[in-house]
Amino acid sequence: MSRTRLVVLGAGIVGAACAREFAVAGFDVLVVDRAGAAAATTSHGEGNILVSDKGPGPELELARLSRRLWPEVLASVAERRPAGAAGAVAAAEWEPKGGIVVATTDEGAEGLLRFAAAQRPAGVRAEVLDARALRAAEPFVTERHTAAMYYPDDAQVQPAGAAAVLLLDALAAGAELRTDCEVLGAVSRGSRLTGVRTSRGLLEGDVFVNAAGPWSGELSVRLGAPVNVLPRRGEVLVTTPLPPTVFHKVYDADYVGAVGSGAGDLQTSAVVEATRGGSVLLGSSRRRVGFDDRTRPEVLAAIAAKALHLFPSLADVPVMRAYGGFRPYVPDHLPVIGPDPRLAGLWHAGGHEGAGIGLSVGTARLLRDLLLGEPPAMDATAFRVDRPAVLAGGTAQDGHGETTTEEES
Structure with missing residues (x-):
């Protein structure tokens, strides 16, 4: 047949x-x-x-469908290949570590709280963190924060x-x-x-x-x-391996606006997260430049500045490389x-x-x-x-x- x-x-x-x-x-x-x-x-x-x-x-x-499916798919892969179940999924580096969104201005705090309130009826778990809880979760994050929200269902893989x-x-x-x-x-x-x-x-x-x-x-x-x-370009900085410094995916409240923007000029916001190898990834940028793959120093500088606003302790940490790529954008x-x-x-x-x-x-x-x-x-x-x-x-x-x-x- x-x-x-x-x-x-x-x-x-x-x-x-x-x-x-x-x-x-x-x-x-x-x-x-x-x-x-x-x-x-x-x-x-x-x-x-x-x-x-x-x-x-x-x-x-x-996103909620995919978040439910990811652990199911990885479990299915392991089940279908029992002889090497651990190795079959290890490369994915699945980490359901949660995400934290931090606002550093009064306007950002209002927007973050309003955004989370709209998400909850749609099934998203979003928990307000007070200053003490944020410090416990992320000891090195900036003290100049006006609000913080914890999203336990955010996760990460090695792409x-x-x-x-x-x-x-x-x-x-x-x-x-x-x-x-x-x-x-x-x-x-x-x-x-x-x-x-x-x-x-x-x-x-x-x-x-x-x-x-x-x-x-x-x-x-x-x-x-x-x-x-259409292509939309983004860049990421990678630090040298560090002792445990960032424990969740942490980003500033401007990130959602940058994602939703259709502007062709440079959009940056702080996105900071650690990898299993100890390096910290610093993003993010978005710009419409066609398939021009040249790395622009001013873009990397803008990313670094936003990251330091969120994690000042990273100021003296060496960056060992930067990479960029194109994302498929629909208006x-x-x-x-x-x-x-x-x-x-x-x-x-x-x-x-x-x-x-x-x-x-x-x-x-x-x-x-x-x-x-x-x-x-x-x-x-x-x-x-x-x-x-x-x-x-x-x-x-x-x-x-x-x-x-x-x-x-």
């Missing part, structure tokens, strides 16, 4: 999550990437799994490691991976996508999932169904999940901006439900492809300067 051939275009964490979800469900899955697995956006993230930064609405629902866990489980379930395989154009019968032309030849399939992250817009043009997914700040109404056989899973690590497993589950016609884990209407923010302006040219869809006789 033949199985449905599903081709995932992109081997970042969203593509890996989709590949695993469908492979475990019995699909014949092929994952292709123009470079290597988790080699681009995924490897340049912080690994955030957050509910704290999302107001009531569909993205928060997706490339987590993607590897998902992808390896997909491969164990029968999926295939092809790297250094760039999609060049589409092959269709009428209005149905039946194959993609790649740098390694023609790949045919029944279903194709566009999970190319910031390159989803460019890829969609090559497939003849443009979507308005209405919602991901794109579901079938493309213009081209049968094409599905989209992207546009998560900086939340793709956390939202990956929920996105994959939702996509599977929709494709199989099963009751979805949540209402996916807000993520549909044919909404104005996704289709308006989605005409960016690909690297060859033209759409490469062709008709098959």
Whole structure:
């Protein structure tokens, strides 16, 4: 009996999550990437799994679904591979350590308290920390705070490691991976996508999932169904390993505003968290510069200044490296999940901006439900492809300067 051939275009964490979800469900899955697995956006993230930064609405629902699924998925991986259960999930570095949001101005405190109050009816646990409780939780945080909120459901993973866990489980379930395989154009019968032309030849399939992250817009043009997914760049500083200094994910109350901003100029806010290796990650920045991958000293300086405002004790700590990457941005700040109404056989899973690590497993589950016609884990209407923010302006040219869809006789 033949199985449905599903081709995932992109081997970042969203593509890996989709590949695993469908492979475990019995699909014949092929994952292709123009470079290597988790080699681009995924490897340049912080690994955030957050509910704290999302107001009531569909993205928060997706975040809560994903937060529930992450430990279930990792437990399932361990259960499916009992001989090496510990090693099977260790690379993900799952840490449900919670998050703390700190305001340092009266205006920021008012906004934080108001934001948390709106989240609670939507199912988010948000607990006010007084000065003593904040000091106990984060001994080195600034004393100049006006409010603090604890979010026990925030978590963290090592992004490339987590993607590897998902992808390896997909491969164990029968999926295939092809790297250094760039999609060049589409092959269709009428209005149905039946194959993609790649740098390694023609790949045919029944279903194709566009999970190319910031390159989803460019890829969609090559497939003849443009979507308005654009790159937004962010940078992170990494300190040398330290004694225990930061115990939760800690960020300032400006972070939510920076995430929700559509401005093209530089947006920065303090985001500080430790890794298992002892290094501290300092973020974050957001700016619209296309695919310009140059690191700007002034951006790194702005990140450092914001971090020191939150953790003054880091002033003399050496920074050993900085890295930056592109996040898939949609103007209405919602991901794109579901079938493309213009081209049968094409599905989209992207546009998560900086939340793709956390939202990956929920996105994959939702996509599977929709494709199989099963009751979805949540209402996916807000993520549909044919909404104005996704289709308006989605005409960016690909690297060859033209759409490469062709008709098959």
